[in-house]
Amino acid sequence: MMTFAPTPIPSRTQYVLEAIKHGILTGGLSPGQSLVETELAAQFGVSKTPVREALKTLAGTGLVVMSQYKGATVRMVDADMAREVYDVRLLLEPEALRRSITRNASLEDARTALVRADEAADQAERSLANREFHRALYLPCGNPLLARMLDDVRDQAALVSTVAWAADPSWQREADEHRTILELALAGDADAAARALHEHIDSFVQRAFPEQTEEDQA
Known part of the structure; x- marks a missing residue:
């Protein structure tokens, strides 16, 4: 029977993901703050693709909210x-x-x-x-x-x-x-x-x- 290993996260995406997560969990990025792909890509010296993938992963963990109109933002805490x-x-x-x-x-x-x-x-x-x-x-x-x-x-x-x-x-x-x-x-x-x-x-x-x-x- 053929089995499939989980697809590893590309290293650039992982780097961006960990950096954004660290910013969120240490208060450097505030709840409700916009996470603009172009700005983050320039900050980390990468294309928008790894930023986009990192934000999708963080949305899956509940730290980021993705909106069709507002884009990505740090999750608000209430x-x-x-x-x-x-x-x-x-x-x-x-x-x-x-x-x-x-x-x-x-x-x-x-x-x-x-x-x-x-x-x-x-x-x-x-x-x-x-x-x-x-x-x-x-x-x-x-x-x-x-x-x-x-x-x-x-x-x-x-x-x-x-x-x-x-x-x-x-x-x-x-x-x-x-x-x-x-x-x-x-x-x-x-x-x-x-x-x-x-x-x-x-x-x-x-x-x-x-x-x-x-x-x-x-």
Whole structure:
């Protein structure tokens, strides 16, 4: 039986994709900002083709919105979008961590990511390190499909964090919570670690995007 390998992304497209993604996830490119193909092509010294392909890929991950009339823009973040993304994380991530712990998986990558976050020179580096911390907790869960599902929302979750931190730089509180989660995980207490992770994720989105009361909405 003939099988087909996935088509690799051309190197120029990958370069442009990673550069745009980094700009979005570190706040260099703001939500709602237009992403003009000709300008990006000139900036990166490439033709419009790799830029166009990179933007299509980023639209597939939820970081970019493609419109027939407005072209490509960085995705806007609002309370509904944030809660949708974090609801997926609440459903899946604590269970993935529980499974990682019960499998006695190594969590050294999570410890390394914590150190990187503590030593980060700026918010951009800290945000990227925090993403790696969470991924290191769920990646060794033993279920590749579960890990991929969480990978699919991690960029959008990072975009939410970037926007929330711009309004309220609560990264130190999250760093303390990360240490608690890792301590529980390394101690082998799967249930307590999963509960701490659930509370960590839930409390962040509630602080950053609090529910409006009917009176507030009036």
